[in-house]
Amino acid sequence: xxxxxxxxxxxxxxxxxxxxxxxxxxxxxxxxxxxxxxxxxxxxxxxxxxxxxxxxxxxxxxxxxxxxxxxxxxxxxxxxxxxxxxxxxxxxxxxxxxxxxxxxxxxxxxxxxxxxxxxxxxxxxxxxxxxxxxxxxxxxxxxxxxxxxxxxxxxxxxxxxxxxxxxxxxxxxxxxxxxxxxxxxxxxxxxxxxxxxxxxxxxxxxxxxxxxxxxxxxxxxxxxxxxxxxxxxxxxxxxxxxxxxxxxxxxxxxxxxxxxxxxxxxxxxxxxxxxxxxxxxxxxxxxxxxxxxxxxxxxxxxxxxxxxxxxxxxxxxxxxxxxxxxxxxxxxxxxxxxxxxxxxxxxxxxxxxxxxxxxxxxxxxxxxxxxxxxxxxxxxxxxxxxxxxxxxxxxxxxxxxxxxxxxxxxxxxxxxxxxxxxxxxxxxxxxxxxxxxxxxxxxxxxxxxxxxxxxxxxxxxxxxxxxxxxxxxxxxxxxxxxxxxxxxxxxxxxxxxxxxxxxx
Amino acid sequence: xxxxxxxxxxxxxxxxxxxxxxxxxxxxxxxxxxxxxxxxxxxxxxxxxxxxxxxxxxxxxxxxxxxxxxxxxxxxxxxxxxxxxxxxxxxxxxxxxxxxxxxxxxxxxxxxxxxxxxxxxxxxxxxxxxxxxxxxxxxxxxxxxxxxxxxxxxxxxxxxxxxxxxxxxxxxxxxxxxxxxxxxxxxxxxxxxxxxxxxxxxxxxxxxxxxxxxxxxxxxxxxxxxxxxxxxxxxxxxxxxxxxxxxxxxxxxxxxxxxxxxxxxxxxxxxxxxxxxxxxxxxxxxxxxxxxxxxxxxxxxxxxxxxxxxxxxxxxxxxxxxxxxxxxxxxxxx
Numbered sequence: 001x002x003x004x005x006x007x008x009x010x011x012x013x014x015x016x017x018x019x020x021x022x023x024x025x026x027x028x029x030x031x032x033x034x035x036x037x038x039x040x041x042x043x044x045x046x047x048x049x050x051x052x053x054x055x056x057x058x059x060x061x062x063x064x065x066x067x068x069x070x071x072x073x074x075x076x077x078x079x080x081x082x083x084x085x086x087x088x089x090x091x092x093x094x095x096x097x098x099x100x101x102x103x104x105x106x107x108x109x110x111x112x113x114x115x116x117x118x119x120x121x122x123x124x125x126x127x128x129x130x131x132x133x134x135x136x137x138x139x140x141x142x143x144x145x146x147x148x149x150x151x152x153x154x155x156x157x158x159x160x161x162x163x164x165x166x167x168x169x170x171x172x173x174x175x176x177x178x179x180x181x182x183x184x185x186x187x188x189x190x191x192x193x194x195x196x197x198x199x200x201x202x203x204x205x206x207x208x209x210x211x212x213x214x215x216x217x218x219x220x221x222x223x224x225x226x227x228x229x230x231x232x233x234x235x236x237x238x239x240x241x242x243x244x245x246x247x248x249x250x251x252x253x254x255x256x257x258x259x260x261x262x263x264x265x266x267x268x269x270x271x272x273x274x275x276x277x278x279x280x281x282x283x284x285x286x287x288x289x290x291x292x293x294x295x296x297x298x299x300x301x302x303x304x305x306x307x308x309x310x311x312x313x314x315x316x317x318x319x320x321x322x323x324x325x326x327x328x329x330x331x332x333x334x335x336x337x338x339x340x341x342x343x344x345x346x347x348x349x350x351x352x353x354x355x356x357x358x359x360x361x362x363x364x365x366x367x368x369x370x371x372x373x374x375x376x377x378x379x380x381x382x383x384x385x386x387x388x389x390x391x392x393x394x395x396x397x398x399x400x401x402x403x404x405x406x407x408x409x410x411x412x413x414x415x416x417x418x419x420x421x422x423x424x425x426x427x428x429x430x431x432x433x434x435x436x437x438x439x440x441x442x443x444x445x446x447x448x449x450x451x452x453x454x455x456x457x458x459x460x461x462x463x464x465x466x467x468x469x470x471x472x473x474x475x476x477x478x479x480x481x482x483x484x485x486x487x488x489x490x491x492x493x494x495x496x497x498x499x500x501x502x503x504x
Numbered sequence: 505x506x507x508x509x510x511x512x513x514x515x516x517x518x519x520x521x522x523x524x525x526x527x528x529x530x531x532x533x534x535x536x537x538x539x540x541x542x543x544x545x546x547x548x549x550x551x552x553x554x555x556x557x558x559x560x561x562x563x564x565x566x567x568x569x570x571x572x573x574x575x576x577x578x579x580x581x582x583x584x585x586x587x588x589x590x591x592x593x594x595x596x597x598x599x600x601x602x603x604x605x606x607x608x609x610x611x612x613x614x615x616x617x618x619x620x621x622x623x624x625x626x627x628x629x630x631x632x633x634x635x636x637x638x639x640x641x642x643x644x645x646x647x648x649x650x651x652x653x654x655x656x657x658x659x660x661x662x663x664x665x666x667x668x669x670x671x672x673x674x675x676x677x678x679x680x681x682x683x684x685x686x687x688x689x690x691x692x693x694x695x696x697x698x699x700x701x702x703x704x705x706x707x708x709x710x711x712x713x714x715x716x717x718x719x720x721x722x723x724x725x726x727x728x729x730x731x732x733x734x735x736x737x738x739x740x741x742x743x744x745x746x747x748x749x750x751x752x753x754x755x756x757x758x759x760x761x762x763x764x765x766x767x768x769x770x771x772x773x774x775x776x777x778x779x780x781x782x783x784x785x786x787x788x789x790x791x792x793x794x795x796x797x798x799x800x801x802x803x804x805x806x807x808x809x810x811x812x813x814x815x816x817x818x819x820x821x822x823x824x825x826x827x828x829x830x831x832x833x834x835x836x837x838x
Contacts, residue, residue, distance in 0.1 A: 043541030047566060050554045137696040141682075184683035186573070186604065186658050199571030263692050319711050320692045324541075327688075331547045337783070339790060341711025405567055406576075449682050453653055453698065 006350035007357040009055070016059045020358055023063020024365035030064065031071020032083045034208045034399045038068030039324045046332050054336035054351075059358050061332065065325050066362035069267060069304055070114045070370060077106045077297075078381045079392060081212045085203070086267035086304040088434055089275035091211070092158070093289060093296030100292060101228045103378045108235040109294055110301045111370030112242060113249060117302030118363040120253035121260065121309020125316070126356045130345075132310075133317040136261045141449035142464055144264060146474035148443035151269055151435065153478065156485045157276040157289075158431035163485075165428045173436020176201055178444060196408055203437050204403045205413040210430045212396035213417020216389045218424055223385045230378040235371060241294070248278055248295060249302040256303030260310025266323035267304035267311075268438055274303030309359065316352050318342050528588060528767050529562035535757075536581050537566055538574035538594035543686075544623075544707065544791075548755045549593040551787055552620060556778030560770065564591065573597055573660065575607040582609050586760040588767035591617070596753045599811040600660045603818060603833070605825035610811070614758035615768055616803035618775035621793040622754040623705040625666050625724035626735070630694050631717060633701070638722040638741040641701065642674065649678040655690035655702035656681040659823045662753055663687070665814055666703035666724060668821035669751070673744045694718060705753060706731065707791035725750050731792040751813065754796065756803070772799040812836045 010016045030036045041064050049057035072084030077094030090110065097106040124132060139147075152170060159166025179190040180200025191197035252274035259270035278289075278299035285293040311322030319341035321327035333340045338351065345352055380388070400413035420430055454461040465471040483489055535553060539545040546568060553564050569577040574597050581592040592614060601607040627638065635641045645652055654677075656663045671677055679701075684690035687704040694702045695717050702709075703724075710731050712718040722738040723729050726749050739746045757775055759768060778784065779797040788795055798806060815828035816835050828835075 039541065043546075043568065046541070047550050047554070050550065137692070139696065140698050141693070181573070183685055184658055186606070186660070199576055264689065314692075318692075318695070318717070320695075321688070328541045331541070331543070331550075334547055334791065335551045335787065337786065337790070339711055342715030342717050343711060346715075404571065405569060445683075445685070449684075449698070452680060452682050455650065455680065 002350060003353050006353035009350075009354050010059060010357045010361050016056060016358075017361065019056050019059045020063040020361045021365045023060040023065075024067035024362050025063075025369050027064040027067020027069075028071035028074070028366070028369055031068035031087075032074040033395060034075060034081050034083050034212055036399060036402060037084060037204070038065055039328065040402065041068065042325055042328045042332075046328065046335065049332075050335065054333070054338065055354060057332060057336065058329070058355065061329060062355065062358040063362045063365065066118065066305075066308060066359065066366050067369070069308055070111070070118075070301075070366050072304075073110045073114070073301055074107070074377060077110065078103055078377060079388075080215045081392065081396075082207065084268075085207060085434070085438065086271045086307070087300070088207070088211075088268065088431065089271045089300035090297060092275070092431065093291070093293050096290070096292035097297075098230070098381055099228060101230050102292070103230045103381060104235045104374055105231075105237070106297060107374050107377070108371065109237050109241070109297050111367060112237055113245070113298045113301045114305040114370070115363055115367040116242075116249055117253045117256055117305035118308060118359075118366065120250070120302070121257050121306035122356060122359045122363065123309070124257045124306075125309040125312050125359070129313045129317050129352075132257070132261050133314045133320075136258070136263065136314055137318070137320075138470060139262055140464075140468070140471070141446040141453065142461065143468075143471050143474055144262075144442060144446040145450055146465075146471060146478055147262075147265065148439045148446065149478050150474065150481065151273065151439045152443065153481045153485065154272055154276045154435060155432045157279045158272075158435060159429045161427055161429070166432045169423070169428050169430065170432035170436045173433040173438075174440045174443070175436075176206060176433070177203070177437040177440020184445060184448065201412055202400075202403055202406075202409045205400045205409040206416050206437055207434055208396050208400050209413040209416030210420035210423075210433060212392055212399075213414060214420030214424055214430070216392040216396070217417065217421040219385055219389055219392075223389070225385070227382045227385070230382060235374055245295065245298045248281065249298050251281070252277060252299040252303045253306040256306030257310040257313075259303070260307025261313040261322055263314055263320050263322055264442065267307040269442075270307045270310075271300035271304040272435060272438075274299040305363075312355065312359070315340065316355065317345055319344065528770055529560065531589065533562055533564045533589050533591060535564045535566040535591045535593050536577045537568045538570075538577040538592070538597075539568065540570045541568050544705070545593065545595045545755055547791075548620060548788070548793075549757075552775070552778050552781070552784050553593075554778075555781040555784060556774040559777035560774035566593070573601075573606055575601060575609075578609055579607065581758070582613050582760060584760060586762035588759055588763045588771060590760070591771070592758040592760075593755075594758065595755055596810065596814075597660060599807065600814060600818065602831045603815045603824040603826055603828050604660045606660070611756075611758060611807050613761050615761050615763055616799060616807065617757040617759060617768065617771045618779060618799045619754055619756040619796050619803045619806055620775070620779055621788050621795050621797075622750075622752040623662075623707060623793050624729055624750070624752050625662055625703055626706045626709055626729075626732075627666070627701065627703050627721040627724065627738070628691070628694065628709045628713065628718045629701045629721055630697055630699070631719055632697070633719055636719065636721075637736065638738060641721055645677060645679055650680065652679040652701060653699040654679045654681050655687075655694060655699040655704075656683050657686055657690065658683055660818070661686075662705060663690075663703040664821075664823060665751070665817060668817045668823060669724070669745065669748050671821055672748070672817060673742060691718070705792075707793055710792045724752075729792060731789070748813070748817070751810075752794070754810070755793075775799070809836070 030041045072087030073090045076082040076087040076091035080095040082088045094106045155166045155170040255274045256270045259265050278295045282295045287293045311326045314320040314322045315326040330340045400410045584590045598610045635644050687708050693699050713720050720735040723735050724738050726739050815833050818824050
């Protein structure tokens with residue numbers, strides 16, 4: 001009974017309801033602007049809501065979180081500039097749709113699917129949180145490493161044209177991620193003794209430069225072309241469309257929840273893995289991936305919103321953050337006199353149900369705000385290029401500066417913008433660069449932890465992989481996906497199928 | 505004529521500076537937090553500052569400037585004006601920058617406004633560890649050389665100092681050190697069984713200990729902690745530690761050296777009042793931090809002593825890049 005009243009608290013208090021709504025609306029816009037991140041917004045809110053009660057403060061933060069994760073898709077679809085790292089995959093099929101004048105449809109599908117993914121995440125949080133957190137806690141360094149390798153194999157999916165160029169771009173990204181003072185030993189890597197390189201290259205600056213500035217530069221080629229007129233008659237996807245993608249969205253939501261629940265991985269990796277999964281399992285997409293396939297929108301958007309619920313799982317059950325935003329929320333709970341940790345669920349179960357309730361409300365608001373106001377948003381792409389391009393550049397500069405309040409990041413961002421332009425020009429895909437930067441630390445740190453734990457003995461390390469069921473499954477997945485991408489695969493398949501037929 | 509104008513301008517300028525010091529603050533004050541959002545330093549600063557603002561009658565806008573183990577933030581404040589409009593909100597790390605080769609500035613370039621609180625280290629083990637106390641752990645290491653996995657956070661972090669203390673008392677430890685980004689991720693790994701023992705700050709481990717997901721071995725202090733009164737102190741297990749303790753990370757607010765005295769006094773009063781707020785004290789207590797709330801000479805002495813003890817401990821453990829001697833940091837007791 002108490003559980004129910006805590007769950008419905010946010011529904012019955014108009015003030016809380018309003019705050020969640022306000023937060024979600026603000027989140028959509030914060031998320032849509034590249035560089036303004038949810039993490040930043042939530043940490044500012046900690047000071048802002050300091051004197052408030054804990055419930056309104058958390059309600060507002062949850063709204064921003066939910067709205068922000070979704071909002072990243074807006075600019076990804078309309079301008080080919082992901083508003084947040086978790087929307088990188090969304091741009092790959094969303095932007096081609098906008099180029100065809102189908103931005104309305106793309107945003108509609110994205111919204112409904114984000115809503116769906118969000119619910120799966122919340123559902124798992126409400127019903128199976130202790131179970132999932134036990135599972136997530138069991139991930140050893142070697143498992144994170146295998147997960148990172150699995151992620152790196154996505155290069156194949158993100159490359160589009162030439163795989164060789166994709167691998168090159170991915171390796172470049174991994175090297176970029178390694179620049180700076182190595183946080184494990186404080187040894188400088190790739191810094192060339194320059195103080196400016198010591199703290200590394202901001203990942204957000206690379207992302208904004210590669211996607212934002214290089215896009216603006218590329219658009220300069222078509223500065224006189226008239227913008228595509230957007231059709232906005234049919235925004236809400238038909239029930240048939242949703243039903244058709246239901247199996248896929250269930251799978252990608254599951255990927256989202258699990259990756260989100262793992263401490264150390266978040267919505268960005270979840271969305272990329274989901275995109276890759278969709279590419280693998282979709283047999284006959286109506287349009288090719290990278291050319292505006294609906295599946296390419298469904299997968300990352302369900303996954304990154306499902307990861308929101310997932311990130312709350314270790315936070316609520318163990319006091320361990322599932323991502324950067326939940327890390328700040330843990331700080332907020334501390335400031336408001338709660339003690340987030342394994343005992344929170346026991347001592348104050350109503351806080352758990354209040355958060356679940358707020359997430360549900362935020363998810364509904366996201367749907368409402370997502371489906372209204374699309375007309376104004378699509379007007380952005382219909383603007384003359386001479387207005388749009390400077391606007392993109394301005395947003396990119398503000399965004400890059402805002403991340404660390406550092407002018408150096410702006411220079412990095414512009415530099416990577418120019419580099420990104422030439423990479424596009426010569427057919428090098430940019431997705432793998434970002435993938436490499438995201439995964440660099442995950443791979444590097446965990447490989448070192450794993451091999452140090454195995455006393456530097458590779459045999460012992462392999463023994464660890466073979467004896468742990470989780471590691472073994474991940475290892476087999478790595479091998480399978482790797483072989484799957486080599487010319488060896490069709491040969492093996494023919495052999496196996498050939499024999500099957502012979503046996504008949 | 506020229507002289508007259510120059511004179512008028514400089515008189516005006518003097519008048520203005522005088523007014524600034526008297527009416528301080530006349531504009532927003534910037535607070536530069538050395539660590540990321542959600543971390544210990546961030547939490548402490550964001551909860552004490554609103555109370556200090558009230559006492560000061562001004563606004564302090566806080567932002568996190570991370571990177572370079574906090575050196576970026578330190579340099580940013582050190583390169584700014586000494587006018588009291590930029591506060592450095594940091595932890596203990598800068599006192600080790602010189603010996604660790606991370607920078608050429610430390611708190612000697614700053615005036616302390618308030619050292620708010622200090623943390624207490626605690627040695628925790630995973631719930632399935634085959635020992636229950638400090639003596640048991642040492643025995644296990646002796647019986648199984650090179651098997652036990654210790655979490656660490658890189659040279660200069662709390663685990664490295666605690667480990668240096670253990671090695672200075674017990675001799676070299678034959679264990680594996682597995683590096684993590686911070687004590688949060690390392691304690692997560694401890695609960696998942698990826699490491700066996702972790703020296704952490706008490707506040708980070710206290711909830712896990714209460715819930716039984718981690719096993720406390722010893723508190724690194726001479727007196728038991730009020731948050732965990734049943735956990736034995738390290739000096740009760742091994743009296744040799746007594747002279748090295750109390751030791752712990754701390755949080756403080758600083759301004760650049762050369763800031764006018766009355767501004768320093770105003771800020772010190774504001775933070776001293778802020779640190780007395782009941783909800784701040786309750787927060788610090790709940791997270792296992794010991795309130796200090798010291799300023800002026802008391803704070804400067806504390807910083808000097810802290811730097812001497814820690815820098816030489818690191819030097820003796822062979823973890824430094826440059827000897828503390830080079831920077832005129834005296835060996836404690838000399």
